[in-house]
Amino acid sequence: MxxxxxxxxxxxxxxxxxxxxxxxxxxxxxxxxxxxxxxxxxxxxxxxxxxxxxxxxxxxxxxxxxxxxxxxxxxxxxxxxxxxxxxxxxxxxxxxxxxxxxxxxxxxxxxxxxxxxSGNLTIDHTLCYRGITLSGKEQPIFVDGNEVKLTITQYELLEYLIHNSGKIVTKEQIYDRVWGYDSETTVAIVEVYIHHLRKKLEPFSYHKDIQNVRGIGYILKEPKEN
Structure with a gap:
């Protein structure tokens, strides 16, 4: 945070x-x-x-x-x-x-x-989305009870998506929040890290929750069953 x-x-x-x-x-x-x-x-x-x-x-x-x-x-x-x-x-x-x-x-x-x-923290200072639990960037995250290691940037990206779960966030908003306006990278880095984060969540099928919003950005929400 x-x-x-x-x-x-x-x-x-x-x-x-x-x-x-x-x-x-x-x-x-x-x-x-x-x-x-x-x-x-x-x-x-x-x-x-x-x-x-x-x-x-x-x-x-x-x-x-x-x-x-x-x-x-x-x-x-x-x-x-x-x-x-x-x-x-x-x-x-x-x-x-x-x-x-x-x-x-x-x-x-x-x-x-x-x-x-503001809804960004639970009483025990954890952040939760479905089966995903975050307890601080220095701590491992848990997905369905399994420990998953993320880089600091991957953690901050997931944290921001969870903060805004159910809401569309633009690539520019993600870039500003995670990398900052003075970063030497470009907004294209967002797509790269979304890809990496999805790979980390794929064994638990949560990669499907990070959904593309064409031409705008992403939304984190439970996918609809077909």
Whole structure:
């Protein structure tokens, strides 16, 4: 799962990365304009957003994201602890508000709660689709109870498809989510990795669930019986 941290205090930013890097893929921005640009360009599971930022404050970033119909969960992480600020952030469309200073376990718990609320995580922190269970990119996945090893990229691809199971995702969306806008590869790499992932799932017949949507992308859903 991918998280964007928008925080201008370097020491705190590094500390937050260390708290989260074992469980999540982290990207960072140190000012508001950069944070907004990344949030608009990429697909994140959660955004951790400071309020007081250079160039563009966190409330303005949130307003622009919601105006663009981007419903990614937003967790404000800020020193502004006044009741009016907390209420403002939530009423503008923020999902949670964590006041500095905080401890790592609380930050992780808040993120997990947002992921569960958005349907991206179960109570035991696993991600499931039919007989497929994901427990973190450092852990093996299980398919119908059998351990299957994936590369990090294959894992992130499968994770993204499961997050969006039943929905059509374009090749461009997959590319942005898994490889990132600054990757030196091209969107054609998506087809290659879809092929590899299908091969890994073929012994269990789940390769048929990754269905082509001609001219658009893919959808992960149980195939209809003939």
């Amino acid at each position: 991918r998280i964007l941290i928008v925080e201008d205090h370097t020491d705190l930013l590094e500390a937050m990365q260390k708290m989260l890097q074992d469980e999540f893929t982290i990207e960072t921005a140190t000012n508001g304009e950069e944070g907004l640009y990344l949030a608009m360009q990429n697909i994140y599971d959660v955004i951790l957003l400071d309020v007081m930022l250079p160039d563009l404050d966190g409330f303005s970033i949130l307003k622009k994201l919601r105006a663009a119909n981007m419903m990614v969960p937003i967790l404000f992480v800020t020193a502004k602890d006044a009741l009016d600020d907390r209420v403002k952030g939530l009423e503008m469309g923020g999902d949670d508000y964590l006041v500095k200073p905080f401890q790592g376990p609380e930050l992780i718990a808040r993120i997990r709660a947002l992921l569960r609320r």
